[in-house]
Amino acid sequence: xxxxxxxxxxxxxxxxxxxxxxxxxxxxxxxxxxxxxxxxxxxxxxxxxxxxxxxxxxxxxxxxxxxxxxxxxxxxxxxxxxxxxxxxxxxxxxxxxxxxxxxxxxxxxxxxxxxxxxxxxxxxxxxxxxxxxxxxxxxxxxxxxxxxxxxxxxxxxxxxxxxxxxxxxxxxxxxxxxxxxxxxxxxxxxxxxxxxxxxxxxxxxxxxxxxxxxxxxxxxxxxxxxxxxxxxxxxxxxxxxxxxxxxxxxxxxxxxxxxxxxxxxxxxxxxxxxxxxxxxxxxxxxxxxxxxxxxxxxxxxxxxxxxxxxxxxxxxxxxxxxxxxxxxxxxxxxxxxxxxxxxxxxxxxxxxxxxxxxxxxxxxxxxxxxxxxxxxxxxxxxxxxxxxxxxxxxxxxxxxxxxxxxxxxxxxxxxxxxxxxxxxxxxxxxxxxxxxxxxxxxxxxxxxxxxxxxxxxxxxxxxxxxxxxxxxxxxxxxxxx
Amino acid sequence: xxxxxxxxxxxxxxxxxxxxxxxxxxxxxxxxxxxxxxxxxxxxxxxxxxxxxxxxxxxxxxxxxxxxxxxxxxxxxxxxxxxxxxxxxxxxxxxxxxxxxxxxxxxxxxxxxxxxxxxxxxxxxxxxxxxxxxxxxxxxxxx
Numbered sequence: 061x062x063x064x065x066x067x068x069x070x071x072x073x074x075x076x077x078x079x080x081x082x083x084x085x086x087x088x089x090x091x092x093x094x095x096x097x098x099x100x101x102x103x104x105x106x107x108x109x110x111x112x113x114x115x116x117x118x119x120x121x122x123x124x125x126x127x128x129x130x131x132x133x134x135x136x137x138x139x140x141x142x143x144x145x146x147x148x149x150x151x152x153x154x155x156x157x158x159x160x161x162x163x164x165x166x167x168x169x170x171x172x173x174x175x176x177x178x179x180x181x182x183x184x185x186x187x188x189x190x191x192x193x194x195x196x197x198x199x200x201x202x203x204x205x206x207x208x209x210x211x212x213x214x215x216x217x218x219x220x221x222x223x224x225x226x227x228x229x230x231x232x233x234x235x236x237x238x239x240x241x242x243x244x245x246x247x248x249x250x251x252x253x254x255x256x257x258x259x260x261x262x263x264x265x266x267x268x269x270x271x272x273x274x275x276x277x278x279x280x281x282x283x284x285x286x287x288x289x290x291x292x293x294x295x296x297x298x299x300x301x302x303x304x305x306x307x308x309x310x311x312x313x314x315x316x317x318x319x320x321x322x323x324x325x326x327x328x329x330x331x332x333x334x335x336x337x338x339x340x341x342x343x344x345x346x347x348x349x350x351x352x353x354x355x356x357x358x359x360x361x362x363x364x365x366x367x368x369x370x371x372x373x374x375x376x377x378x379x380x381x382x383x384x385x386x387x388x389x390x391x392x393x394x395x396x397x398x399x400x401x402x403x404x405x406x407x408x409x410x411x412x413x414x415x416x417x418x419x420x421x422x423x424x425x426x427x428x429x430x431x432x433x434x435x436x437x438x439x440x441x442x443x444x445x446x447x448x449x450x451x452x453x454x455x456x457x458x459x460x461x462x463x464x465x466x467x468x469x470x471x472x473x474x475x476x477x478x479x480x481x482x483x484x485x486x487x488x489x490x491x492x493x494x495x496x497x498x499x500x501x502x503x504x505x506x507x508x509x510x511x512x513x514x515x516x517x518x519x520x521x522x523x524x525x526x527x528x529x530x531x532x533x534x535x536x537x538x539x540x541x
Numbered sequence: 542x543x544x545x546x547x548x549x550x551x552x553x554x555x556x557x558x559x560x561x562x563x564x565x566x567x568x569x570x571x572x573x574x575x576x577x578x579x580x581x582x583x584x585x586x587x588x589x590x591x592x593x594x595x596x597x598x599x600x601x602x603x604x605x606x607x608x609x610x611x612x613x614x615x616x617x618x619x620x621x622x623x624x625x626x627x628x629x630x631x632x633x634x635x636x637x638x639x640x641x642x643x644x645x646x647x648x649x650x651x652x653x654x655x656x657x658x659x660x661x662x663x664x665x666x667x668x669x670x671x672x673x674x675x676x677x678x679x680x681x682x683x684x
Contacts, residue, residue, distance in 0.1 A: 306634045307605070309657050311556035317659040318563075368657045379637070 063254070067247045074240040081233035088226040094148060095215035098155075101145045102208040105162070108134045108141060109169060109201065116173045120180050120188055131177065135170065142166065155211055162207045169200040291381075298378040302371045309368055316360050323353045370487065373500045377486070381507065385425040387536045392419035392466075395426070396454055399434050403441060412441070412450030419456035420464045423535040428508050433468070435501040436528055440470035442495050445523075462534045471525040480518050491522075512536050546597040546678045548574045551583035551614065552632075553606050557655070561601065561632065564663050568670025580609035584617060593623050597678045602649075604633040604640070612644065619648035626679045630669065 115131025118124065142163060149155040172191070179188035191197075330349050333341050393416065400414045414437075422429075437452065444450040448471065455467045475483055479490035484506045487499040509516045513533045520526035548565075552558040558576050565574070577583035586592055587600070600618065604611035611633065618624045628650045635641075636654040644652055653669060656662045 303634060304605070306657055307554055307557070310634065310655055310659075310662060311554065311560070313657060313659040314560040314662060315556065317663065318560075365658070371657075 063247055063251045067244050067251070070240045070243055070247075074237050077233050077236050081229050084229050085226050088222040091222045092219050095219045098145065098148045099212045099215055101141055101148065102162075102211050105138065105141050105145065105166065106201075106205055106208050108138050109166065109204065112138070112170075112173060113197070113201070116177055117192070119177060120185065120192070123180065128177070131173070135173075138166070138170075149211070155214060158207050158211050158214075162204060162211075165200050165204040165207065169197060169204065172197050172200065295378045295381045298374050299382075302374040302378070305371050306368070309364055309371070312360070313364050313368075316357055316364070320354070320357050323349065323357065326353075369498050373487075373498050377500070377504060377507065380431075380504065381511070383427075385428060385511065385536070385538050387423045387538065388426055389421065389423050390426060390429060391421055392429075392456060395429060396433055399430060399437055400454075402434075403437055412444065412452065414452045414454065417453070417455040419454070419466065420458050420534070422464055422532060424512055424532065425536065428512055432505050432508055432530065433466075435505045436468045439501055440468070440472055440526075442497070443491070443526075444470070444472045458534075459531070463531055464534050466530045466532070467527055468530075469525065469527040474522045474524045474526055475518065475520040476522050477520075480520070483518065484516075543597070543678075544572055546572055546599055547592075548572050548599050548601060548673075549583065549587065549592070550574055550576045550601040551580060551606065551611070552576065552601070552603045553578050554603070557603070560662070561666055564666035565670040565673070567663075568667045568674065570670045570673055572673075580606040580611070580614055584609075584614055587614075587618060587624060588621070593681065595680065595682050597680050598627045599673065599678050600627055600629045602629055602631050602633075604631060604635055604644075612647065615644060615647050615649055623681050626681045628676070628678055632669075 112131050112134035115127045115129070115134060118127030119131060145159060145162075149159055176188040176191050176197075179185075179191070326349055330341055330346055334346065396416050396419060400416065433454075440452045441450065451471045453467070453469045455469070457465055459465050473491060475490050482488045483490050483502050485499075486503040488503075489497065489499040506516050509530055509532070513536055514531050516528060516530045518526060518528055548570075550558060550561065552561065555578060558578070562574055562576070575586065577586060587598075592598055602611045602614060606614075611631065615629060615631070618627065618629060625648065629648070630651040630653065631644050631649050632653050632655060634655050634657075641652050651669075651672075653665060656665055
């Protein structure tokens with residue numbers, strides 16, 4: 061930028077200098093012209109006077125009027141020449157005094173000539189020759205020549221000075237122009253270099269950015285595949301753990317049953333002893349065998365069957381998580397209708413109804429979608445308000461950006477806001493625990509929705525009913541990894 | 542099933558082995574039951590002359606063994622010229638569909654999932670016992 065400014069200023073200065081020089085040269089030329097014309101007029105005056113002198117002398121010698129003609133011609137031309145000189149140098153302080161002298165010399169010489177011519181006409185030749193011989197006229201002419209020569213010299217000096225000034229100014233300007241031109245070239249080269257370097261830097265930065273970008277993409281790919289691997293590992297881990305947990309559970313439950321069988325036999329033995337040898341069986345022993353043992357066994361059984369349920373749930377989740385998803389065009393109206401029909405019996409038993417709006421079609425895994433909506437419908441029926449008939453509404457709409465949203469709204473007992481996150485967690489439930497279940501349904505639903513590339517949110521409060529909102533891509537594309 | 546048929550049980554969990562034996566006996570099966578609690582010992586026995594020469598055996602196989610997978614044993618048994626005739630009953634906790642398919646593909650004869658619920662377990666084993674009592678096991682020989 062600075063460079064460009066400097067080059068511009070240089071160019072401007074050079075232009076001004078050249079212009080100035082041209083003006084100067086023109087001025088010098090004018091001075092030169094002026095001087096020339098002055099010199100010519102001066103010498104013309106001298107020459108005309110000489111002509112007049114020649115005519116006068118010829119007339120004096122021959123009395124031939126032809127000479128008078130020459131004489132008169134010269135005298136009539138002189139005033140315009142004097143006038144020209146007057147115009148040229150009258151206001152020149154150096155030359156005007158000389159002009160005055162020239163003028164007076166000319167006047168004196170003219171008067172003298174007229175006198176001699178008149179004397180000659182009147183026949184006073186001797187007088188006239190005397191006047192010429194006196195040398196007065198020659199002296200006047202010599203003085204005049206001297207003055208004219210002085211004027212000419214002065215003009216020559218001036219012209220010379222002007223010419224040399226013009227020359228030097230031209231030389232200066234030329235030198236300056238050359239210098240400025242060189243400087244501009246140098247600046248241009250430096251500027252071009254700078255621009256080249258800047259472009260080089262830009263290209264380098266661009267290349268680095270490209271490299272960083274491609275590195276970033278590779279990193280994202282790597283991270284994603286790592287995540288997928290980690291997820292698969294967790295699924296496998298869940299599967300193995302739950303599987304291996306079942307083996308000892310088989311033993312616990314098996315031998316509990318064996319103990320129960322034994323305890324039954326002991327019970328029978330005690331009963332027999334009580335009859336045959338009443339004194340050998342204390343009341344404590346009888347109580348322990350008849351009540352404590354079955355009670356202990358009962359607790360063991362309840363706990364193990366609960367544990368079995370949990371393990372089964374984990375197995376189920378991990379199995380569903382590993383299932384291949386195959387996207388198909390799904391008519392959601394038909395799909396949801398099928399699910400609602402499947403629960404028609406429990407619904408009619410509880411006097412409820414389901415309203416299904418116009419649902420947008422999607423491309424997704426049929427089984428997964430059925431499980432999601434099936435779970436939500438089951439929950440709505442399970443957690444209805446006992447004192448009021450169930451109203452379940454299922455709606456759907458297209459969202460911009462290739463997404464659809466479904467809403468499942470019930471008028472059931474609702475979920476407290478503090479439990480909105482909890483209900484989606486594995487084995488966690490909300491509200492009164494008056495319904496069977498393992499706390500699996502919504503965990504499974506959220507897991508599945510996420511696997512399908514969607515999200516689920518809940519809006520609810522205690523006693524206010526519940527709305528689940530599910531967002532899904534219109535077209536689900538399983539990631540090929 | 543004739544009394545000469547030996548039941549070879551490869552099962553790492555002694556508790557399970559005992560429960561299985563108990564319930565088979567309750568189905569009035571009195572055949573010898575040879576129990577191996579690891580894959581290597583079981584396989585060594587099956588590949589020994591004792592097992593291969595003029596005998597009838599039925600194999601009860603668990604899939605989750607500490608030293609090798611039951612699937613490997615199944616593969617070796619069904620790949621053996623002599624042993625492949627011996628009926629193999631897979632008795633395991635796994636109910637994974639692909640695992641079951643895989644075992645049948647490899648030539649297992651019966652696949653039973655051990656129910657965790659003991660009543661179901663006991664009844665499954667007893668029914669297996671009843672099944673064993675009526676099936677014919679071929680005599681295998683090295684000829």
